[in-house]
Amino acid sequence: MAIDVSRRVNNRITRYSPGGNLDHTAKLYRAMAAIRHPQVMAHTDRVALLAEKVAQAMGKDTKAAFFAGLLHDFGKIVLPDTLFDGHNISADEYTNIKSHAISGFDILGEFHMFTALCAGLHHALYNRGYGLTIDDFPSGITLPLIKKVLEIASIVSICDFIDAYTHRKTKLKHSPASQGKAQGQSLRELLLAQYPGDANIIDLALKTNCEFAPAD
Numbered sequence: 001m002a003i004d005v006s007r008r009v010n011n012r013i014t015r016y017s018p019g020g021n022l023d024h025t026a027k028l029y030r031a032m033a034a035i036r037h038p039q040v041m042a043h044t045d046r047v048a049l050l051a052e053k054v055a056q057a058m059g060k061d062t063k064a065a066f067f068a069g070l071l072h073d074f075g076k077i078v079l080p081d082t083l084f085d086g087h088n089i090s091a092d093e094y095t096n097i098k099s100h101a102i103s104g105f106d107i108l109g110e111f112h113m114f115t116a117l118c119a120g121l122h123h124a125l126y127n128r129g130y131g132l133t134i135d136d137f138p139s140g141i142t143l144p145l146i147k148k149v150l151e152i153a154s155i156v157s158i159c160d161f162i163d164a165y166t167h168r169k170t171k172l173k174h175s176p177a178s179q180g181k182a183q184g185q186s187l188r189e190l191l192l193a194q195y196p197g198d199a200n201i202i203d204l205a206l207k208t209n210c211e212f213a214p215a216d
């Protein structure tokens, strides 16, 4: 059954009513992305709902997973929209795209540190990933908070990987997903190779992602 992803995301933002002006940040991000980056917004809407469902199935913080999923690619807002128009991405363009993890952390860090850390980490949790490292975490972040950030960022990272694999038209031939695909690996095999300790999250996310499968 088709679902109205955008409407569902808007309803969630209002219903969760998060502190720290996170609802305003989320609405501002979606309003900006809708103008210049509609493909990115459609992707982050799906990742938000997917991460929320996986967190729910695992008994984790669904609100944290939803907002971390929604805002994980915030840094793409400052990149040219031509990078996301579906053409084959060159090595130089891929380097430019990779800057979004740190940009997202830098921008969101001014507003909501937990979500900023998840954005910075979402490409750093797989082999040969990029972005923030734990060494870059600001001082004063407690160990329990680091544990929770890693927990939620892992869910978001895997949901992001799955959504990009199943929906993205832009060809990132230098990315781990494209290289694994070229070697004939299934999505599950690819995920297990990239996130060897997270089979539980992978299987829950793959099962849930069927709901968001492209129509064609």
Ligand SMILES: [Fe+2]
Binding pocket: 072, 073, 100, 122, 123, 160
């Ligand atoms: Fe990303």
Ligand SMILES: [Fe+2]
Binding pocket: 043, 072, 073, 160, 164
């Ligand atoms: Fe993403």
